[in-house]
Amino acid sequence: MNKQLKDLKSNYEEQNTPIELEQMIAGFKKRRSARRFYYNSIISIVALMLMFLTSLNISPVLAANMAKIPGFEPIVSALTITKDDSLHKADITVPKVIGTSKEIVALNAKFEKEGKELYKQFALDAKVVHDGHVGIESDYIVKTEKTNLLSFGQYTVNTVASSSTTMKYTSIDPQKQMIITLPSLFKDKAYVNRISLYIEEQMKKEMAKEHTDKTYWVKTGKPEDDLFEAFTKIKKNQNFYINKKNHLVISFDKYEVGPGAMGIVEFEIPTKVINDLLLPNKYIK
Template sequence: MDEKLKELEKQYTEVPIPKELDFVVENALKQGKKKRKNRAPQWLLGTAAAAMLFTAGLNVSPAMARTLSDIPVVGSIVKVLTWTEYKVAEDTYDADIKVPAIENLENKKLADTLNEKYRSEGKALYNDFVAEVDYVKGQGGGHVGIDSGYEIKTDNDQILSIGRYTVNTVGSSSTTMHYDTIDKQNEILITLPMLFKDDSYIKTISENIIEQMRKQAASDPDKKYWVIGGGLPDDEVIDGFTTIKADQQFYISDKGKLVISFDKYEVAQGYMGIVEFEIPTDVLKNELVSSKYIH
């Protein structure tokens, strides 16, 4: 077993890391030229008492792969699985980071680009965790935790939407979500701007979300958003929500609806966590390029 773990560690340290974690995938596909670093980065093993478990390298351990009961199968070809898992359990320091991988896409460049991004993000999260643990220990100790993984938001004949979540706990907690939505039939990555004729969608979606916030707050006293009329006293709405970003996090639901996602604290108080809004298609129909994805 020790030899197998060493081999997994060796293979993982040799994974090339893209220069930027948040690069634009579709541009790389169009250019067909993505420079990758050949230098193997220094691997941080973490604090001495930390227990680190590699779960994956499916080409190395098929038996491990067969035990992953939560692997969703996309259609009859494409599948999403756990490529690697980092686990650390040491007193008040805990990490569980699951790194997804997409397999069997015929568009190898798209699959490779996404998988490199996922591996890079996972490695960066682990390295940041190790650095934070070292810092907190130097300050006398405390609690540091990270829980990161993925969930399949949509899996049908046309659309695969993967959500990757990260919960950081250092004193208080923060939660973020990042989505990738793939057209499985044409094997392309779908971005928010490409769904619309021009950038007028930003205003349309933002106005609808604010309307939804106010309606929710009026009917449910537990819903409180950072907008005027969103359930909070006006004087507490400072730097409130006014507009989505052009590349706001989103996914396409199984029913073909556009769902806009906000991280914890982004548009509401922390207790509300991740907040999502389904945008009615009737609101979007004049801005949509077509009804192929959103209908």
């Protein structure tokens, strides 16, 4: 352990914060295994989850210092809760972003609230479908991690009779401790039509390929166009992330722009397509 880490550990112990530094470091390396709990009772899980989610708060000084150390991830899992029996299975990981700004604090509070709601709904479903299969899995995937950019997705797979999958992306600037939204990247609303036209063109190209299995709900001039509500444009705050190449990636959930078999659909937007619409930034290149 280098001197910087030793100093932080010493400062941390003096502050008497609620989480041991050693546990946090281990959690960064083995996120799922270090914070997994097993319980038999739904009631005990809910009670303990509420206790942990309200008590897992990192000291502001420690969090700020840790974020400056090379090698420390700016995101850690606050808690993973697992319930697994023959019929009902829940595996929910709530992410916690390191930061002390109002935006980051509010973001973490939002994640905690969503985690509670997911488990609450699972418990209700398990009670109603007590003799059937019920499952919920939620976790996060880091897409890009750079000095000035963190993009990660939170996926949720909900199984009650059938299966549904959603993915929600979040992008932040760890240095400025601020959330990056889609509108914040552009000069004005012109990006909505520009990106939409590009995506529609790509959909048609993919569907026109020989032996393709791609199907999108986009107008092609064929009779079957009347069978679905066609994609026309993205939302102002469409789900997105920024990949390792610093390219914008637009994401659509299952059933959003095509049949369920298409699953979650993503389109990487070449920067040359939107370059003249971008505000000066270091995120999209």
